[in-house]
Amino acid sequence: MKTTRHLRPHLTRRRFVTGIVSASALASIGPYGRLAWGNTSDAELSGTQFDLEVAPLPVNFTGNDSTATAVNGLVPGPVLRIKEGDSVSIRVTNRLPEMTTIHWHGIILDAEMDGVPGISFPGIAPGETFVHRFKAVQSGTYWYHAHTLHEQTGSYGALIIEPRDTSGEPRVDRDYPVLLSDWTDENPVDVYLNLKKMGGYYNYRRLTVGDFIDDTKLLGMGTAISKRRIWNRTRMSPNDFSDVSAATYTYLMNGTSPAGNWTGLAKKGERVRLRFIGAGTATYFDVRIPGLKMTVISTDGQRVHPVVVDEFRVGAGETYDVLVDMPDDKPHTIFAQSMDRSGYARGTLTPRPGTEGVVPPLDPPVLLEPIDMMGAMAQSGGMGGMAGAMAINRPNHARTEYGPGVDMRVDNPRVNLDDPGAGLRDNGRRVLTYEDLKSIEAPTDARTPSREIELHLTGNMERFIWSIDGLKLNEAKPLHFPKGERIRVVLHNDSTMAHPMHLHGMWSDLESPDRQFQVRKHTISVQPAQRVSMLVTADAEGRWAFHCHLLYHMAAGMFREVVVA
Numbered sequence: 001m002k003t004t005r006h007l008r009p010h011l012t013r014r015r016f017v018t019g020i021v022s023a024s025a026l027a028s029i030g031p032y033g034r035l036a037w038g039n040t041s042d043a044e045l046s047g048t049q050f051d052l053e054v055a056p057l058p059v060n061f062t063g064n065d066s067t068a069t070a071v072n073g074l075v076p077g078p079v080l081r082i083k084e085g086d087s088v089s090i091r092v093t094n095r096l097p098e099m100t101t102i103h104w105h106g107i108i109l110d111a112e113m114d115g116v117p118g119i120s121f122p123g124i125a126p127g128e129t130f131v132h133r134f135k136a137v138q139s140g141t142y143w144y145h146a147h148t149l150h151e152q153t154g155s156y157g158a159l160i161i162e163p164r165d166t167s168g169e170p171r172v173d174r175d176y177p178v179l180l181s182d183w184t185d186e187n188p189v190d191v192y193l194n195l196k197k198m199g200g201y202y203n204y205r206r207l208t209v210g211d212f213i214d215d216t217k218l219l220g221m222g223t224a225i226s227k228r229r230i231w232n233r234t235r236m237s238p239n240d241f242s243d244v245s246a247a248t249y250t251y252l253m254n255g256t257s258p259a260g261n262w263t264g265l266a267k268k269g270e271r272v273r274l275r276f277i278g279a280g281t282a283t284y285f286d287v288r289i290p291g292l293k294m295t296v297i298s299t300d301g302q303r304v305h306p307v308v309v310d311e312f313r314v315g316a317g318e319t320y321d322v323l324v325d326m327p328d329d330k331p332h333t334i335f336a337q338s339m340d341r342s343g344y345a346r347g348t349l350t351p352r353p354g355t356e357g358v359v360p361p362l363d364p365p366v367l368l369e370p371i372d373m374m375g376a377m378a379q380s381g382g383m384g385g386m387a388g389a390m391a392i393n394r395p396n397h398a399r400t401e402y403g404p405g406v407d408m409r410v411d412n413p414r415v416n417l418d419d420p421g422a423g424l425r426d427n428g429r430r431v432l433t434y435e436d437l438k439s440i441e442a443p444t445d446a447r448t449p450s451r452e453i454e455l456h457l458t459g460n461m462e463r464f465i466w467s468i469d470g471l472k473l474n475e476a477k478p479l480h481f482p483k484g485e486r487i488r489v490v491l492h493n494d495s496t497m498a499h500p501m502h503l504h505g506m507w508s509d510l511e512s513p514d515r516q517f518q519v520r521k522h523t524i525s526v527q528p529a530q531r532v533s534m535l536v537t538a539d540a541e542g543r544w545a546f547h548c549h550l551l552y553h554m555a556a557g558m559f560r561e562v563v564v565a
Helices: 013-018 023-029 188-197 209-219 221-234 371-377 384-389 551-556
Strands: 003-006 044-047 049-059 066-071 079-083 087-094 103-105 129-135 140-145 156-162 174-183 250-253 262-265 271-278 285-288 294-299 302-309 311-314 319-325 332-338 344-350 451-460 465-468 479-481 486-493 499-503 508-511 517-521 523-526 531-537 542-548 559-564
Touching: 044 049, 140 271, 140 319, 156 174, 156 271, 174 262, 174 332, 174 344, 188 551, 250 332, 271 311, 302 517, 311 319, 465 551, 486 499, 486 523, 508 523, 523 531, 542 551
Parallel strands: 044 079, 049 087, 079 156, 174 271, 250 344, 262 344, 451 486, 479 559
Antiparallel strands: 003 044, 049 066, 087 129, 103 140, 140 156, 174 250, 271 319, 285 311, 285 332, 294 302, 294 319, 332 344, 451 465, 486 531, 499 523, 499 542, 508 517, 508 531, 542 559
8 A cells, every 4th residue: 555654753642632731730821821742743644545544532632531533543633645636545444333424625526435424425334444536636735524523523634635737836845734623522412402502602702781881981872872783683692703612612723722832843044835724613713923924825725826914714614825934043823713712723833842932812802793794784984995895786585584594684795805804804914805815727617607596594593593595404405506507606694604615526616796706715705794606617416515614504404415417
């Protein structure tokens, strides 16, 4: 079997995975204390044939013993490196007491190799082995993960496809995958049931009478009342950024907690490629390296014209490759705070192991704004150049949206792509937006779409019901994409939460507001009260999944089957 394995020999497997620290040690250094453990990105397999084993593994990320779903005894699983053009064979063996899967996120392959139980195959039963075979027809940064709740418990890893033609690749001295994820000691089923009991179960930032008094003193009574009127009328909360927070989550960078300080070596004058992978099950991360610029060179494995930024937001399922030039021999912190500002993951780029950079404080939490509920109807004051990009669109709300499962409908959505999102607007840093992303290569299919399909991202936040057009997966008929057609898919967000929408098996070509090709992706984040469109070429026969990549939203029903025939 042509496989190469790289693993630092002085790290035991258990220490490698968890960076164990005792509860008493955590108590002495605080929840974001600083201890140095192993570098999980050193676990790597390369070649054309791989053996992966999914099995339980005792771990301790929080000071409490728990059990992860590990791949080859690692969380995250080993980095898989393959070459564009190669045909690969990946044997996945299930050592768990229940069915599991591996999905190859963003990879173009045959439907039966995609790894989605109930859609393209039945799953991998306990004790069984399933062989995934596909030819790498693309290159770039991708990842793999369970398409079950095992994704929450550690079953994920990086998948890097090296280009056959390297002439367009940047020169780099270091190359690190950086997986950003969220860990809970709770059973994921319990997390889901808690959310079903109360949508804001993990939201500890509800507005109080004290907050209202403070606003009255600062803004005046009239403004303070106006600020809350819209939210009170709709029985929604302007704090609803995320369903699950640091109330139960510990945020991880390459499987290492903030106290563990994942470390990537980099010296003065070196250029580092960081391959950020949004592996959060319920978390958007806002990423920056204080004091250093990042040059974004690709998203979802696809090269883009370089963009220099201070910060970017990565949704669940998305990937971003950035270049960083090391200006000195000092340690620099990679800081990835959760969108709701309840916690963070962090690591360090440094020339010397055991050192660390300054860890910045979390940004102050902010509230959602009227634009996040009313879209283009909201006042655009204080939002810079976005006002000119607003447009009023008349949506087609399906009759199935009118019911107890939908608590909000946006009649005048915004279509602009230059908004970095709530919490990042006007923060004094240069923040990436979708408008900045422009693919280097144009789509090979330049046809005008033959049909348009409009889908509404809907839900009831208090009841934790998530759906498309007001229908959950088990209530809806599959979407039919005639094979060979070029189709425009319009995604209309009728909620105050962002949804990273992932179509399996085919590329999603995001359009600009004037319907020009913008950027090719496999996961498109649709902001609150926003309407975006993408073009899809239905060139992959079979049954495919199309869903929100926030795991609990998908489980709650924001999912469709797509049939290409």
